[in-house]
Amino acid sequence: MGGYSMRRKIVNRLMFALTALCALASLSTLFFVLGYISYRGLSSINWAFVTRLPKPIGETGGGIANSIVGSAKIVGLASLMGVPVGVLGGVYLSEYGHNKTGFCIRYAADVLTGIPSIVMGLFAYVLVVIPLKHFSALSGSVALAIIMVPVVLRNTEEFVQLVPHTIREAALALGVPQWKVVMRVVIPTASRGIVTGSLLAVTRIAGETAPLLFTSFGNPFWDNGWMNPMAALPHTIFTYAISPYEELHRQAWAAALILIAFVIAVNAGTRLLLRPSTGVSH
């Protein structure tokens, strides 16, 4: 009896310690990554670094302004393509998708979410790069948009589904046509969840490197429009990091810090957006 109770207490303690350790491990990873990248990158960040073009190899100095702008452009265009498709698709799933078609779309979206991003890059290569016969920012955006769509779609569906049935009924009972109920009542009610999910999807694609390798390709200069190669932060980090030059390694750390700062800023912004609590939020 006493032995049993003792044993139970020990198992209890052990389980607590184990779970706490794992929780701590995941948290400390974040802080370690943040700390280490800051340690390596912070000293290289200055005004010139974020406003200048890269210098030719061998010279010190130079910046990654073209990569920052390129990332903003590629990710921006990808979001312009991916978010509306994902949101409207998600609304379809929630409002009209309680059938076989809906099931298939849902299933396809889940499979799509699990496909490695480099495969999506390959797909965009075949879809855009080959027909146009050269690498382009556009193809990079297409690759990122394809990655984004299923994520935004499922997220939107989830939040639209959370809008209480009674709200839809109230609108229908006012003699509002179904599509207007969806566009003007249901979507606005779910909007904060939809916006949050979409922003998180933007941060996710902002860090993607693999899909850009053979699409937007990278470019050491200011870009020459959507139909030409364009630099992007994650891709620049990758090329600098595998280069043999110490100077470029230093810059890669600094660029990584900028990328992470962007992700954290969007995450924090999203939390702020979610804070005042009226309507549906999660």
Add this chain to the structure above:
Amino acid sequence: MVKTLAMPPQYIPDSSPQGSPGGASQAVTLEVRHLKAGYGTTPVLRDVNIKFYDTKVTAIIGPSGCGKSTMIRCLNRMHEITPGASVEGEVLLEGKSILALDPVELRRHVGMVFQRPNPFPSMSIFDNVASGLVLNGARNRPLIAERVEDSLRKAALWDEVKDKLRQPGMSLSGGQQQRLCIARALAVEPRVLLMDEPCSALDPIATARIEELMLGLKNNLTIIIVTHNMQQAARVSDYTAFMLTGELVEFTQTQQIFTKPSDKRTEDYITGRFG
């Protein structure tokens, strides 16, 4: 646009309300004939016949699950949006079959207030009331503002909210929210107002306010209220319908149903012997 939301042509008063309570000649707004309705293969309403009179409040009482909600949802065709729902029979709005009307159009004439207050969470107090007009294409701002104020006054909410029309509808108390929903329903100027247990989520004071405003509203409306509260039915209604397992057992003047019901089952229910 707003102006076109006016009433449908006046229905000629029914001079011989066959089997209707009271006997006096009164304008029938809604007439239900041989209504059968159900969900999937389960029948809920079996052959309901009833008339609702203009400028009167009709209460529908009956034990839980007898089909009260199902019946009033048939009146604005909200029943048919439930998957698997079935309806048979006829409902006439001022003499015209509601099946001949577009459901969207019908619902502008037959408004509804639900059991739980359900203001639109994304909208302000003003926008909630204006929603029925705006979402139906109304553009004339001054006219909308006028209609919003008018509806809020009718719903006895104007004085409480006139200084905070831009605040979210959800910021109001439960009772205020329910009056907001009433104002929202009134703004499209319906002929009929269906209320499904509108006070069951409210405290006695909020309930009293809503009962009071119903008495004021009925002057140019047909009000149909589902309630579990006998006192409420007695207080607000002119006619009372008692339903039991999908059938209309008794339908007569409220005073009569509560003093000398003609059916034994009505009497049992009213005196609390079952249900």
